Amino acid sequence: MTAAIAVGVLTAGGVFLILRPGLIRITMGFVLLGHAANILLLASGGLNRRQAPLVGTGNPDRMADPLPQAFVLTALVITFGITVYLLGLARAQQRESDPEQGSCGAPTERGR
Amino acid sequence: MTAQHLLGHALAALGTGLVALAALGLLRLPDAYNRINAVSKAAALGVSLVLLAVLFLMPTPTTATVLLLGTALQLLTSPFGAYAAGRAAYRSGSPLTAATHRDDLRDHE
Amino acid sequence: MTVIDILLGTLTAAMAVAVWQMATGPTDADRVVALDLGFVVFVAAIALLAVRLHTPAVLILVLVATLVGFLATVAVAHLLERRS
Amino acid sequence: MSRRLSTRLRRAAVRCLRAPGFLGHFSRLFLLANVTVAREIITPGSTLAPAIVELRLRSRTPLEIAILAHLITLTPGTLVLEVRTRTTPPALFVHGMHAADPDLFLTRLGDLENRLLAVMRPHGGYRP
Amino acid sequence: MTGTVLALPVAVPLLAAGALLAVGGRRTVHRLTAMAVHAGVLLLGVALVNATTDGTVFVQNIGSWPPGIAIVLAADTLSALMLSVSALLALLATAFAAATADDGSPLFTPLALVLSAGVYGAFLTTDLFNLFVFVEVMLVPSYALLTQAGGTRRGSAARIYVTTSLLASTLLLAGVALVYGVTGTVSLAELAGAAQHSRAAALACSVVLLALATKAAVVPLHGWLPRTYPAAPPAVVVLFSGLLTKVAVYATMRVYALVFNGTGLRWVFMAAALLTMAAGVLGAVGEQAMKSILCFHMVSQIGYILLGIALFTPAGLAAAIFFQVQYVLVKAALLTCAGAVETTHRTDRLDRLGNLARQDPLLAAAFMAAALSLAGLPPLSGFVAKLGLIRAAASTTDYLALATAIAVSFFTLVSMIKIWEGAFWGEPTARAASTARPVPPPPRERTSERMALALPAVVLAAPSLLLGIQAQPLLTASAAAADGLINTSAYVRAVGR
Amino acid sequence: MSAHGGVLVAALAAMGALAMLTPLLERFLGRNAGYALGAGFVAVAVLLGSVAPRALAGGDVSVSWPWMPSLGVSFTLRLDGLASLFCLLVLGVGALIMAYCPRYLPAHVRHRSFYAMLTLFGGTMLGLVLAGDLVLLFVFWEGTTVLSFFLISTTGTAAARPAVRALLVTGLGGLALLGAVVLLAVAAGTTDIAAVLAAREQVADSAVAPAAAALLILAAFTKSAQVPFHFWLPGAMVAVTPVSAYLHAATMVKAGIYLLLRFSALYAGQPGWSLTLTGVGLVTAVLGAAQALREHDLKALLAYSTVSQLGLLVAAIGVGTTVALAAAILHTFAHALFKATLFMLIGILDKEAGSRDIRELSGLMRVMPVTATLTGLAGLSLAGVPPLIGFVSKESLFQGFTSTHILPGANWVAGALAVTASALTFAYGMRIFYGAFAGPTLQRQLYEPAWAFLAPAAAAAAASLVLGPAVTVLNPLMRRAVLDTEPWAKPPYFSFWHGLSVELLMSAITIACGMALFVARNRVDSALQQLPHLGGTVLFDRGYRATLRFGAMLGRPDRSDSVAAFLARPVAGVVVLGLASGLLIGRTPSVAGPHPPLGDWGVLALLAATVGSLVAMRSTPAAVALLGTVGLVVTVWFVIAGGPDVALTLLLVEVLTAVVAAFVLRGLPTRFARSRRRSAAAAAALAVSAGLVATAGTLALTGRRDVSPVGEFFLRAAEPQTGGRNVVNTILVDFRGLDTLGEASVLAAAALGLLLLLPGTRRDSPPGGLPAAPYGQVLGPAYHMLVPVIVLLSLYLLLRGHNEPGGGFIGALVAGTTVALGHLAGGRRLLRPLGGALLAAGLLLASTVGLSPMALGKPFLTPVKVPLPGGARLSSSLLFDLGVYLLVLGLMTTAMDRLGAEEGERR
Ligand code: NA
């Protein structure tokens, strides 16, 4: 129940953000959607068993399904790579749209 | 409940109390500088106390290592955030509360 | 309900305050402070959760968080400063 | 044993002897400051008297300055807002929550610096 | 041959990418390495096609773990066919990139190699989550390749491409999660028939299919493709055209065949197929530049393949598979022509081009052959493909599908002739002075360069004629592949526990 | 394969070979290659003639090879009477045209491709009439369409539009034929034409029969230029004369007639078929003739004449009686003869006199007697004047039309319309004749062309003249052809003189009316000019442009620059899927378990508050902070859910994302752009719907089963099988290493993408050393203390990952923070120039470790233990993890290098 609501909240927030203008907000939306997918993945293994799947630390019958966790780790890292790339894209396009800043090379003196 | 547990819980409560106090400070203090002043430090002590509490509640060598290292790191790193936040607040023009009676930094500019 | 549960509830409230401050400001500097507090609350909460869940393995998060957590605050503060 | 080595050893020993004292002093300061700030938050009304003061430093090396700034910032109620190393002398701009008397406030900070330098400069001498 | 070789198409490109990154510089080394890798995969693919037409399924349990635990790679005829045609395309795209100098960056070849590793892996894997991973391995380099060069227009195309793909990937991941939530497995073999037994499994897989439909640019989820592909450098479009959406279509076939046993959702597939065919071709007709027209066509052609899936008869599937294989080559040939034109004349806009048939007869011939094949004119491969599909539709009395397929062929012809008339035949209608760029640089005059640019187009167009006249071998292979989709038991037995 | 059938293949192959040889012939003979090609056509005709007697005797002359057995398609050629007749036309007229070309084509210009295409066209046409398989028929049919397009195009740029119109109209018909072919094949269960025709009953009874008929008719109408598809044919007259004469008068346009004749056996006598063909055919005949009469350009006149004559043929086939079919067959032959003649002669006139205006054609007899005679003869044959063959065929047509009994009185209507069309035809035929023989000579400086130029036309004209009285010679061919269209028929004998009959009366009326029209030609002309043009071109062009506009409109949404426009659709798809399936899924009970702990709700409340604040936030620093906080809350969720590895990874990812985002945002405005309220509301509505669907989907599809078998396996077997106690990590590096290799490759690609996207230079830093670090004074000294701690922690996490939370990814992410720290603290920018090398090393290491077991014959990524000196063993999974570590570190250094620098710094 709580997982489902969490997925819903994150999905709604993520969708709202990816439908806004501006690549940064869209990127943030995708981060939220990534969280939603990851919580969904964990939920897909069932949330009744919640012990960390570390052999020797407890009863295997109470341990969480480890496979979705492996999936989440994989997905998480992929999402991270793409997020960084999206931010790079935002940086590249910002440089493009602002030739003054992008190419003349004078260090900005703001804040001094 | 052993004395060790009791002590652990007491420390945990104290630490949590400090953290909560910091949160309260966030609401009560008048400007960003005072908030920074209150929050990061109180929280640093609070966290250190909580970590110490955990050591009492789950005493193993690994826990001890992790927690002592963690406490040290907490004390080492929390001022960085505070300094950066304070400097940024000033440079970004975050207003000082009216009660601020002296500002050498402005005179210096 | 144990003492730890109550303390975790307190931390939840503290985090809510941090979120509130992040949302309302009023200045971006106040928001940075709130983020800093958020990290602190997080570390404390993880430490208490480790006790609550009887999972010492979780404590590695505390170590990592104390080691690198300040980076987020510093980076956001830096962002604020550059854009003033 | 060369003279140089013996000097270094002596200084290290001095450091080791003075450090616990400094740590104790700072811990007391730290805890008291925590109490002060906690009281400020809990009690209704305000006793705040904030000020930003320029603290001219005796410290010279980056390490000395960094540690001092770090300790000041770690202490509740005081916060370093700006570090000036290119000026002579170097200066810290410190925000204090309870600095109704700025001179007293500066004196206390100066005291902390002196104690710190006493640990870090075992020869005790001033550097120009 | 044993299943052990199945990991090579994934591992070797990655190894080569790492090696090329390590040695740096030397373009020739990069080109030759990539070509050798793709040629190797091509040979392997053809050998696999030969060895699987009798129904054999080659499998490899990665890491030697038991089936059900291990990720299993498997090759049946369908996988082998897709592997072969992708490798061929990657090989020729590499050559074309050399000709257009799109591979100028020392990172181009490593990225293209990682991309192809993802494509090859997606064709071989039998595990839904692993499919998601390989799709990402394919997509992330594609982001880099699409966005490598600047330009405002390209910038917004890059944003749209990356974000749409990312959304589809997230949806795919959610779908995989739901499948695991319902069934407790992500192995396709264990999922076989699941949708028939459980509505929940069917719904979970529908999410996967929806994500794949977005990636395959099925109408109405297609808009991103015609909007973004034309912004990519010529060689990159060629590479994309044959690989990216095809992976999604392949996966759709596989999932629908295994999990749904080809039943249920028929009208959804049919409606999507017809809409995609029609909207794609009409959109193509309305475009004004070579690459834009061709890219919109990709949408339409996806519709044809979907039609075969919707029919889900041996004839329909075989036709769809034949269609897909030949189409990869035809479309690549067309895009290669467009790319050659763009490289030579610095534009692919029809109103700024003209008279290319005189200047470049070889290129014009290659274009025309491929264009007519795309329109389904005999004796080219596109004709055989459409004949098969139309015949399959007629056999199941899907006359609306038959009529749509024929009508779409007509509009395909219209759009191809629009290019012919606009670029190859008449005169430019817009004056160079009115273009955004101040003065277009003089076209490349060196014959050898032109030959190098036209050659890949010719090499890609030639099989179209060959596959039209001598269609039976590929038809046989397609039939075997279709049989593997209809009778999934051999696949399930080979892959499963 | 029978020897007879072999001849057919040989004939077709010979045509192909001839086309191949064309460049060679043209090289040595120049434009005179036409003679050689003509001879080749004749030779092929002779070759076919060797088996024709057998075909005309009703014997089977066919050959069949499997072509696409999967589709039931075979390469079948069959020569029967109908095919023989058309072969004769294709090769006979083809030979004449080829012989005509050398003198017509300009010298000193290459005609390689022209000759090749024309020869290829001959071969294709031959294939079309010989095709014994439906699909093969279609193949050759489309071949003629395409070749026609190219042959028209050879004229030059001006021909582009007409060529396109011709291609599209006939191409449309071709696709209709494809539909018909497929429907017939499915209905009859075979693609063999003879078998389809033999299965008449079966086909006629099938539901698709009417559709197939309609499609066949559409195909024939477009190819044979029936109203309203006629317009492409006059347009195609921009082609050079040999093309007009061969393709657009004698052969290609007859393909439609051939098609109707071929399938007449299936449909003859059926009302729909008859009414359509007869009606459209006669209307076309009359309108075409009227239009021809008002044309002054001889070529246009002949084009409309062709349209009109084709209309008569179609109508006759529609009548479908034996006499009518016989008439159609004979007239097809006659028309080819005289129309080809006329085209060739007009080509000569055009070339010699420089004009094709019929008004300037007058009194030609005096200056060009031979040309004039030939033109006159062909004109008379066209007009249906005895003793030319045109007369005989027209008589038969009249006979055919009066034999119709589709509707009561239909024979009268058909006859009347035929007479009308013929009268008009007579009128313009007479104008041609008059221009040749009578009237004042307007151009006196003309000379007779060389005999070689005239000879082909002369031969055709002579045939028209001779074959009228000697029409009985054609009887064996014609009768056999009739039998092929109507196997049960008793075919008539053609003879020059039928005696006094209705047809003769009709001919008389025709000639009388036609004469009247001719005599009153000035008034008729001015009256006709008032009539609307028999257009179609305008309509077609309008439709064409409308299609382009419609397409452009359809694609407009996809030209948007707004990302939201593209992202909204898949989201809406999810919502629709959710709504659609909401009704389908019954609730299955969830697996019994404790209610979610209270903590869940606390975390959830925080999550909702944080997400809510984030979406409403317009300050960018605050958004970064809130995004990080969302990450923290989710991390806590993962801790509660029992995933310490996941939580640890997420924590690191969140911190690093915040740092990178902050670096990137430095160059951007501090506030997000405000957007229109309405679009925000729409986005919110979609977002809320998607959120609800996501919640419902999660509720419905998760938590309804016990732990999966594979999950159970991992929990029990991970340690015994791999020696690792951290089950999640064993899955990552041991059981599902392929996923991990894939995700590592993704990171490598993302890093390479950044390098490509943000090209930097080798020496970024200003000469005076590293740029001032923002927090150097405070962080700098600490940096040197922190880095060793971080690196140690990172390595510790890497090494212990197999047993406790950690591993390559986590370790590398920790190490990656040092790079970020370096940027803020201004210490050495650790590893920065190494980004590419780290990526290379990581990829190499991970893939090599994966591949190495294959050298031992074991599957990819099989874990191997390498013995080390000292008894220790190094697991290959650790090496694999190290590869992953290097890749993650590579990404971090690259990202910090390219994104961490100030805008001005990096140049
Ligand atoms: Na043009």
Ligand code: NA
């Ligand atoms: Na043009």
